[in-house]
Amino acid sequence: MNRQLGWILAILFLLGALLIWRPFDQAEDAGDSDLFQEVPPDFIAEGLRTRVYNTDGELIHRINATKMTHYSPIGLTELMAPQYQVRVAGNQSEWQVVAEQGSFYDDKTLVLERDIVITHMTDNDYLERVETNYLTIDTLAETMSTDEPVTIYGRNFLVRGNGMIADLNAETLELNEHVQTTYKRTQQP
Secondary structure, rough: OOOHHHHHHHHHHHHHHHHHHOOOOOOHHHHHHHHHOOOOOOEEEEEEEEEOOOOOOEEEEEEEEEEEEEEEEEEEEEOOOEEEEEEEEEOOOOEEEOOOOEEEEEOEEEEEEEOOOOOOOOOOOEEEEEEOOOOOOOOOOOOEEEEEEEEEEEEOEEEEEEEEEEEEOOEEEEEEEEEEEEEEEOOOO
16 A cells, blocks of 8 residues: 555656646747837937927027937937037026936936036036936926936035936036035135
């Protein structure tokens, strides 16, 4: 009887192992690939230059990139080495943002990544540039935000922080968390 029970348990064990381990079915592989199918780009452009004007014909936004790949079905445009310039209406203040790569979405949001430098193009201003590694720009509201570490360079000072929100129209920049501020003395002649 022990021998029969041993054989029955061995057969049940093998059946259980076969149910758990089963060779992958070709039909299952085909179903998975439909879920993760690569979307081909609608077009690829090199040396992209885009300009946006307001209703008065004034240049307000400019986007340049060495390469652009556009995907209409998902509302995405990938940018290599993007350069974004915005001229704030009313005060003629101009900002330039440069990054290694970026993504522009149909809702007019620009997301930039790696080695981002935001430069204030107005001479003799208190704030000169801001550096970070990730930045979201709402081109309609003219705001910039990040949760990444930020370094702010100005005339005679340097500020380090984590995260920021900047409103270009109101000309405000708020750090989420202040880390360090260093002031440099100016020499009197």
